[in-house]
Amino acid sequence: MHRTRESSSRAPRRRDWRVPGLLATLSAISVLGAVFSGWPAEDGAEQRRPDPARSPMEHAVRARSDEVRVRFEQAVVMLHARQYEHAATALHRVIELDPALPEAHVNMGYALLGLGRHEAARDFFTGATDIRPGQANAYYGLAITNEALGDLPAAIGAMRAFVHLAAPEDPFVRKARAALWEWQEAQNRGPGRDVARR
Secondary structure (H helix, E strand, C coil): CCCCHHHHCCCCCCCCCHHHHHHHHHHHHHHHHHHHCCCECCCCCECCCCCCCCCHHHHHHHHHHHHHHHHHHHHHHHHHCCCHHHHHHHHHHHHHHCCCCHHHHHHHHHHHHHCCCHHHHHHHHHHHHHHCCCCHHHHHHHHHHHHHCCCHHHHHHHHHHHHHHCCCCCHHHHHHHHHHHHHHHHHHHHHHHHHHHC
């Protein structure tokens, strides 16, 4: 078959720029993404990029640790604001995630103490001392709780443990010594002597 002149004299073909344009756009996005990923996030914190060397288990442990920290900090703020029910809820989650954290047990004891649930508070303070026998603030809470439950000998023993374990500059040491003196005086007088003096 012979070609005619008309068929060979086609108009020059225009180059399709869509594919090279798409490739250039993708390249620019990947370069800019790499540059911007190192920038601080809006809140000032560095953005976390997944580390391919970490296993899913390591990521889960990290996420769990982050949740424990955040919930614990929330609970402390709520305790200071005397929002005991909310603090107890946050601390319940902390203890669920990290049952061996004595500070969580201590703070749960203080939340329950604020709610007037003395026996439950005593259990958490005792649990904290079981986990870490040197947890001084657990003994202070245990002493206050035992005194509220009317068990002065146990209150005195716990407060003595607090005074022994606490740093001398701890502001609660002075209060503890005053409470010890008052409780020992009440114990020495006995129940009948208080009535006779009135």
